[in-house]
Amino acid sequence: MALAATTFRPRDERPLSWRGAIAEAMAAPRLMATMLDSVIDAWPEEVYAQPSVAIRFLGQRVTYICEPRLIRSLLVDQADALERENSMLRALTPALGLGILTADGASWRGQRRTAAPMFRPDRIRSFVPVIAAAAEATRRRWQETATAEAPVTDILPELMRTTFEVIVATMISGDCEIAVAPFGRALDDYIAQTPWKIALAQLNAPTWMPHPGARRGATAARFMRDEIARTIARRRARGETGGDLLGLLLEARDPETGLGLSEAALIDNLLTFVNAGHETTALALAWTLRLLAAHPKIEARMLAEIAGLGKPIAEDPTGVEQLTYTRQVLMESMRLYPPAPLIVRRATAEVRLGETRIPPGEVIQIPIYALHRNRALWDRPDTFDPDRFAPAIQAGRDRYAYLPFGAGSRVCIGMGLAITECIVILAALLPTFRFVPDRDAMPEAQFRITLRPRGGMPMRVVPRRVG
Numbered sequence: 001m002a003l004a005a006t007t008f009r010p011r012d013e014r015p016l017s018w019r020g021a022i023a024e025a026m027a028a029p030r031l032m033a034t035m036l037d038s039v040i041d042a043w044p045e046e047v048y049a050q051p052s053v054a055i056r057f058l059g060q061r062v063t064y065i066c067e068p069r070l071i072r073s074l075l076v077d078q079a080d081a082l083e084r085e086n087s088m089l090r091a092l093t094p095a096l097g098l099g100i101l102t103a104d105g106a107s108w109r110g111q112r113r114t115a116a117p118m119f120r121p122d123r124i125r126s127f128v129p130v131i132a133a134a135a136e137a138t139r140r141r142w143q144e145t146a147t148a149e150a151p152v153t154d155i156l157p158e159l160m161r162t163t164f165e166v167i168v169a170t171m172i173s174g175d176c177e178i179a180v181a182p183f184g185r186a187l188d189d190y191i192a193q194t195p196w197k198i199a200l201a202q203l204n205a206p207t208w209m210p211h212p213g214a215r216r217g218a219t220a221a222r223f224m225r226d227e228i229a230r231t232i233a234r235r236r237a238r239g240e241t242g243g244d245l246l247g248l249l250l251e252a253r254d255p256e257t258g259l260g261l262s263e264a265a266l267i268d269n270l271l272t273f274v275n276a277g278h279e280t281t282a283l284a285l286a287w288t289l290r291l292l293a294a295h296p297k298i299e300a301r302m303l304a305e306i307a308g309l310g311k312p313i314a315e316d317p318t319g320v321e322q323l324t325y326t327r328q329v330l331m332e333s334m335r336l337y338p339p340a341p342l343i344v345r346r347a348t349a350e351v352r353l354g355e356t357r358i359p360p361g362e363v364i365q366i367p368i369y370a371l372h373r374n375r376a377l378w379d380r381p382d383t384f385d386p387d388r389f390a391p392a393i394q395a396g397r398d399r400y401a402y403l404p405f406g407a408g409s410r411v412c413i414g415m416g417l418a419i420t421e422c423i424v425i426l427a428a429l430l431p432t433f434r435f436v437p438d439r440d441a442m443p444e445a446q447f448r449i450t451l452r453p454r455g456g457m458p459m460r461v462v463p464r465r466v467g
């Protein structure tokens with residue numbers, strides 16, 4: 001941890017004594033500092049062991065749900081009593097507006113229905129050659145610089161470039177002149193200031209309240225939205241909609257009014273897909289490569305599986321299904337380092353979770369990062385062991401113990417694409433390169449809406465065979 005973290009204390013149902021109130025008030029600034037740095041570090045230890053934990057912060061109660069049956073009850077059975085939560089909305093809407101990730105109710109349902117055809121299994125299979133092409137472009141790029149003495153570089157921006165190319169190729173048919181590096185920098189600038197937006201929302205501060213990084217964040221949001229607007233304008237200028245995500249969005253009509261999506265709604269959605277679709281996937285890849293570097297036996301088993309493929313995946317997309325151990329490695333990597341480590345909701349009606357009743361207005365969180373390391377659910381929770389995801393073992397596990405893509409009606413729409421993409425990219429890169437970290441310890445996980453490695457993912461990219 002970067003600073004001496006202060007964690008939330010589990011809520012005591014008894015009325016707060018004046019001593020307790022003073023202690024709570026005095027702890028608030030340090031808690032806030034921890035939250036700004038990485039909210040995961042502020043979670044109480046109990047989220048790693050208990051089914052549910054309630055805390056109080058600044059007079060508000062927040063309930064963490066960490067037990068599979070309760071999670072199912074919440075996200076599936078009582079989904080209609082939940083909505084997006086204010087602090088997350090304040091962090092995301094300046095860039096993403098009210099697109100599919102941030103909208104609720106009928107607006108969300110319509111957007112989800114519009115985008116769904118892009119993510120059917122047959123469609124995802126048809127994307128494999130373009131994913132393989134993006135992976136091959138990365139391989140070539142890295143081959144130019146990879147030597148036995150290659151310097152340490154942060155592989156995360158490199159992987160972001162690869163997954164960005166995939167998103168553009170699959171969702172906008174490659175028809176996009178967005179400059180990848182400036183777009184990536186804008187996303188970084190935007191994300192860097194989101195903890196402030198979340199903290200200020202929790203303090204009930206007005207949205208105009210200045211905070212560190214606010215101006216850069218606003219510039220970044222404007223830049224990303226303008227780039228997407230230009231992409232839409234170029235498509236319109238061609239006089240055709242196209243059969244991709246942008247085409248579906250351009251053709252979408254409100255069933256009642258017959259009207260198409262507004263310009264802002266088009267930008268909201270395209271930007272949501274571009275961002276939600278590439279950053280998380282690059283993080284999954286970066287954490288996986290880093291874990292493999294620390295576990296040579298697991299890496300060797302994965303390499304043997306990839307070497308056993310009859311044909312390259314680009315020629316035979318069924319290779320993705322054949323790489324079962326590679327898939328297990330990816331699953332286990334996303335258990336330890338879930339790229340989306342937290343799900344937050346606000347109750348709109350009373351929610352019942354076992355004996356607990358949560359009144360409307362209260363916040364409920366599923367701390368996925370902690371759920372995946374919960375001692376009651378996982379044996380040796382901090383150990384990297386892909387065999388946990390062997391089919392026989394996985395069959396005995398509650399589906400709601402493992403939620404890298406969420407669950408219920410708001411489950412990640414891009415799940416199938418993300419898994420396919422990661423497998424294709426890993427199968428392309430790992431046989432060519434060895435990834436050598438600059439130090440033994442894993443980078444710390446830092447909450448930035450997604451789960452980022454603090455300080456990036458510095459590794460030396462070394463060719464496996466020299467000459």
Ligand code: HEM
Binds near residue numbers: 112272339
């Ligand atoms: C490893 C990669 C990925 C991870 C770990 C991930 C994780 C998640 C999670 C946990 C949620 C649910 C959030 C919630 O319930 O509050 C979500 C939602 C979403 N994801 Fe992903 N995601 C990944 C890749 C993708 C890709 C590739 C796309 C699109 C191309 C995508 C698009 C979305 C969208 C649009 C939503 C909102 C869905 C809705 O609310 O209906 N994600 N993702």
